[in-house]
Amino acid sequence: NAGVMQNPRHLVRRRGQEARLRCSPMKGHSHVYWYRQLPEEGLKFMVYLQKENIIDESGMPKERFSAEFPKEGPSILRIQQVVRGDSAAYFCASSPRGLAGGQYFGPGTRLTVT
Amino acid sequence: DQQVKQNSPSLSVQEGRISILNCDYTNSMFDYFLWYKKYPAEGPTFLISISSIKDKNEDGRFTVFLNKSAKHLSLHIVPSQPGDSAVYFCAAQTTSGTYKYIFGTGTRLKVLA
Numbered sequence: 001n002a003g004v005m006q007n008p009r010h011l012v013r014r015r016g017q018e019a020r021l022r023c024s025p026m027k028g029h030s031h032v033y034w035y036r037q038l039p040e041e042g043l044k045f046m047v048y049l050q051k052e053n054i055i056d057e058s059g060m061p062k063e064r065f066s067a068e069f070p071k072e073g074p075s076i077l078r079i080q081q082v083v084r085g086d087s088a089a090y091f092c093a094s095s096p097r098g099l100a101g102g103q104y105f106g107p108g109t110r111l112t113v114t
Numbered sequence: 115d116q117q118v119k120q121n122s123p124s125l126s127v128q129e130g131r132i133s134i135l136n137c138d139y140t141n142s143m144f145d146y147f148l149w150y151k152k153y154p155a156e157g158p159t160f161l162i163s164i165s166s167i168k169d170k171n172e173d174g175r176f177t178v179f180l181n182k183s184a185k186h187l188s189l190h191i192v193p194s195q196p197g198d199s200a201v202y203f204c205a206a207q208t209t210s211g212t213y214k215y216i217f218g219t220g221t222r223l224k225v226l227a
Binding site (some may be wrong): 004006031033035040041042043044045048055056059091093095102103104105106107108110 | 118120150155156157158159160203211212213214215216217218219220
C-alpha cells in the first residue's frame, strides 16, 4: 500500500517565481489537509479539501496561496510570487473521511526561496 | 495565539528510563488528542491518541494521560530506547469541526545509550 506521496521533495525558487507542490493521497482517501512547518516551529494548518471542494481554508494566507483537489489527479498547493518567508516544509495529510485521528502524512516538500 | 503548547523544546533521557513529554492546551472544545513522532526530513508518524472521554490510553511502551480539568496531556515512554530519539508533537482536534489538527511546537527527545 503506497502511502501519501508528495513531490517534489525539494524545491528551490527565486523570489517572484511560482511554486507548485503536489500531493497524492493514500488510495481510497478523499480528504486532504495541507500543513506548513516554518523553521523551529510546529506544523500549522493551512487548508482542508475534499474532492473538488475546499472545506476549510482558514489557515491559508489571503494572497498568493491557493489549493485545489480535482476529481482526477493530485492535490496542488500553489504559491505565486514566492518570497523568502515562504521557505518552509509543506506537509500533506490524507484521510478516508473526516474523523477523529486518521490523518496520514506524506514526507513533505521543502521549499527554499532564494 | 498558541492553543497547544509544548513548553520543553528538548529533553534528554538515559536509555531504559522513562521519558515524559508534556503538552498543554487552552481550547476546551478540543476533544481528541494525538502524539506524532517526526524524524528529520520525514513526515510525522502517528504514535498514540486519546479521546476526551478517557484519561489514559496505552499501547506497548507508550502511554498517554489526559487531565481535562488542567487541560494537560502527557506522553510516557517506558523504557526509552535510542531509536525513540526524534521530535514529538502533540496535536488536538475538535471533532465537531473540520478535523484539522492544531499542533504544538514539538519537543526534541534524545535518548542516550
